[in-house]
Amino acid sequence: MRVAIAGGGLAGLSCAKYLVDAGHTPIVFERSAVFGGLVAAWQDKDGAWIETGLHAFFGAYPNMLQLMGELNILDRLQWKRHALIFNQPEKPGVLSWFDVPDIPAPFNVIVSILRNNDMLTWEQKVRFAWGLIPAIIRGQKYVEDMDKYSLLAWLEQQGIDERVNSDIFIAASKALTFINPEDVSATIPLTAINRFLKERYGSKIAFLDGAPPERLCQPIMDYVIERGGEFHSNAALKEIVLNGDGSVQAFRIRGYDSQPEREITADAYVSAMSVDALKLLLPERWKELPNFQMLEGLEGVPVINVQIWFDQKLPTVDHLLFSRSNLLSVYADMSTTCKEYEDPNRSMLELVLAPAEDWIGRSNDDIIQATLAELTKLFPDHLPEPVKVLKTAVVKTPRSVYKATPGRQQFRPTQATVIPNFFLAGSYTYQEYLGSMEGAVLSGKLTAQAITNAKLDVPESLPSTATLVDAATV
Numbered sequence: 229m230r231v232a233i234a235g236g237g238l239a240g241l242s243c244a245k246y247l248v249d250a251g252h253t254p255i256v257f258e259r260s261a262v263f264g265g266l267v268a269a270w271q272d273k274d275g276a277w278i279e280t281g282l283h284a285f286f287g288a289y290p291n292m293l294q295l296m297g298e299l300n301i302l303d304r305l306q307w308k309r310h311a312l313i314f315n316q317p318e319k320p321g322v323l324s325w326f327d328v329p330d331i332p333a334p335f336n337v338i339v340s341i342l343r344n345n346d347m348l349t350w351e352q353k354v355r356f357a358w359g360l361i362p363a364i365i366r367g368q369k370y371v372e373d374m375d376k377y378s379l380l381a382w383l384e385q386q387g388i389d390e391r392v393n394s395d396i397f398i399a400a401s402k403a404l405t406f407i408n409p410e411d412v413s414a415t416i417p418l419t420a421i422n423r424f425l426k427e428r429y430g431s432k433i434a435f436l437d438g439a440p441p442e443r444l445c446q447p448i449m450d451y452v453i454e455r456g457g458e459f460h461s462n463a464a465l466k467e468i469v470l471n472g473d474g475s476v477q478a479f480r481i482r483g484y485d486s487q488p489e490r491e492i493t494a495d496a497y498v499s500a501m502s503v504d505a506l507k508l509l510l511p512e513r514w515k516e517l518p519n520f521q522m523l524e525g526l527e528g529v530p531v532i533n534v535q536i537w538f539d540q541k542l543p544t545v546d547h548l549l550f551s552r553s554n555l556l557s558v559y560a561d562m563s564t565t566c567k568e569y570e571d572p573n574r575s576m577l578e579l580v581l582a583p584a585e586d587w588i589g590r591s592n593d594d595i596i597q598a599t600l601a602e603l604t605k606l607f608p609d610h611l612p613e614p615v616k617v618l619k620t621a622v623v624k625t626p627r628s629v630y631k632a633t634p635g636r637q638q639f640r641p642t643q644a645t646v647i648p649n650f651f652l653a654g655s656y657t658y659q660e661y662l663g664s665m666e667g668a669v670l671s672g673k674l675t676a677q678a679i680t681n682a683k684l685d686v687p688e689s690l691p692s693t694a695t696l697v698d699a700a701t702v
């Protein structure tokens with residue numbers, strides 16, 4: 229089958245990969261000049277990579293690891309010491325390590341919490357562990373049910389100390405979803421905790437050894453091209469053209485490769501665009517269908533990625549750090565953590581600014597000044613002097629992953645839709661991982677499976693217009 233895919237982020241690329249594996253021919257149309265979507269990056273005039281986001285991989289990313297294994301690129305993941313590391317605002321410049329010993333889960337995580345005496349008292353640890361018991365015993369169903377509560381409300385209900393929230397969960401919530409515990413659905417951190425408690429290396433962190441478009445996206449594309457697939461950049465989907473029965477007749481694609489705008493026909497069509505982009509392109513006739521109406525409950529959350537190049541090395545570690553600052557979420561010294569960005573003499577900090585609602589409309593200068601002010605607390609002996617800033621980059625994403633506030637789970641659509649020849653891929657679609665790289669890769673795989681199982685060559689499987697109209701009134 230020929231499958232047209234709009235959107236060349238990780239979900240679109242993964243969908244293309246698993247479609248060629250199943251013997252189909254995908255053609256991917258990407259709006260931007262670069263593939264990768266939220267993992268896209270490009271080089272500045274000095275050849276330095278500017279990234280859309282600082283990206284960390286976890287041991288609990290089975291689909292990402294499987295994909296990289298199938299492409300023979302697993303050695304591009306640089307695994308770090310098994311630990312989670314937090315800054316301590318009350319002790320500027322001092323890091324607090326949750327070192328995870330190499331023993332079976334969940335004992336490894338429990339020991340790492342019990343051994344850390346910087347952040348929590350024994351009483352707080354015991355209450356925290358006690359509060360987590362329902363999630364451990366009752367599993368994913370309980371975790372999904374907790375979507376009705378914010379993380380903060382859930383912590384209060386479990387009697388978990390406010391200190392656990394301020395010490396650990398604000399940082400975790402900002403890192404996972406770019407929003408604070410009072411806004412985030414309890415399902416999100418509980419999902420992550422559940423994985424970490426089940427898998428021995430689930431919380432182990434890795435960095436890619438270079439820029440994602442070259443080191444991760446390109447191998448997926450090469451694999452697909454070798455098997456007959458196609459990729460077109462600067463080729464935005466402009467309109468989903470419908471047949472009389474409401475199914476897709478064609479994708480109207482903006483002119484690319486010096487060709488005029490044109491309609492592309494295929495046996496199946498996939499939106500691997502972000503949910504916000506899809507909502508803008510939904511045909512009028514589809515808007516009332518339950519599958520698409522539910523998308524109104526989802527929208528992307530703003531986030532900002534900041535990179536700062538310094539003239540000297542800062543005292544950082546080869547790892548991801550949770551800043552525990554109001555302004556910032558996680559950060560890393562990429563001159564140490566990432567092989568391609570390695571520099572023995574100068575640090576390049578990459579930092580995620582979240583929540584970003586109040587900052588997304590501010591100037592890059594304001595953002596850099598505020599970030600540097602925060603960094604003086606993290607590196608009190610080195611900033612603002614004697615270390616100097618060489619250059620900076622700010623990438624604002626006003627609508628990134630879906631905003632995971634309470635009650636969102638019910639709005640996440642499945643990959644197959646009520647339109648038999650139209651499918652959805654994207655980390656916002658329903659899959660057991662969060663709005664993450666793992667979620668994007670898994671969603672693409674599920675979409676390829678849904679297409680393969682859809683038996684689209686059987687014409688009578690298309691519903692009549694009447695069926696679609698009926699569905700709209702449900």
Ligand SMILES: Cc1cc2nc3c(=O)[nH]c(=O)nc-3n(C[C@H](O)[C@H](O)[C@H](O)COP(=O)(O)OP(=O)(O)OC[C@H]3O[C@@H](n4cnc5c(N)ncnc54)[C@H](O)[C@@H]3O)c2cc1C
Pocket residue numbers: 234235236237238239240257258259260263264265266267280281282283284285463464465466500501502505531532533580625628629653654655656663664665666667668
């Ligand atoms: C700052 C930041 C940090 C992050 N950190 C992590 C992390 O540490 N770990 C982790 O696992 N995840 C992280 N993520 C999340 C992760 O990047 C995303 O969940 C994942 O990449 C989403 O992939 P996707 O394919 O679902 O969507 P997207 O990447 O949004 O892809 C959608 C694609 O559709 C394209 N498109 C839109 N409109 C059109 C159109 N009309 N026609 C054609 N194409 C179109 C877009 O250009 C884009 O390429 C981070 C994200 C950000 C922004």
